Amino acid sequence: MNNDQLEGKWKQVKGQFKQKYGKVTDNDTSYAEGKFDEMLGRLQEKTGKTKEELKKEIEKL
Numbered sequence: 001m002n003n004d005q006l007e008g009k010w011k012q013v014k015g016q017f018k019q020k021y022g023k024v025t026d027n028d029t030s031y032a033e034g035k036f037d038e039m040l041g042r043l044q045e046k047t048g049k050t051k052e053e054l055k056k057e058i059e060k061l
Contacts, residue, residue: 006036006055006058006059007036009058009059009061010036010039010058012061013058013061016061017057017058017061021043021046021047023046023047024043024046024047028042028043028046037051040054040055
């Protein structure tokens, strides 16, 4: 899955992800527009998961 596909998938599931991780805000998810890697870094900081773990979780959703 390339970054464009992951970004598209993220747009579909960001509401579910925000529900699961209450610390993730709209600012965190909207920041991701066009900056998917930076967004993953922010999520990694907030959740303590690796980028690979987050990508796999997004794919599962």
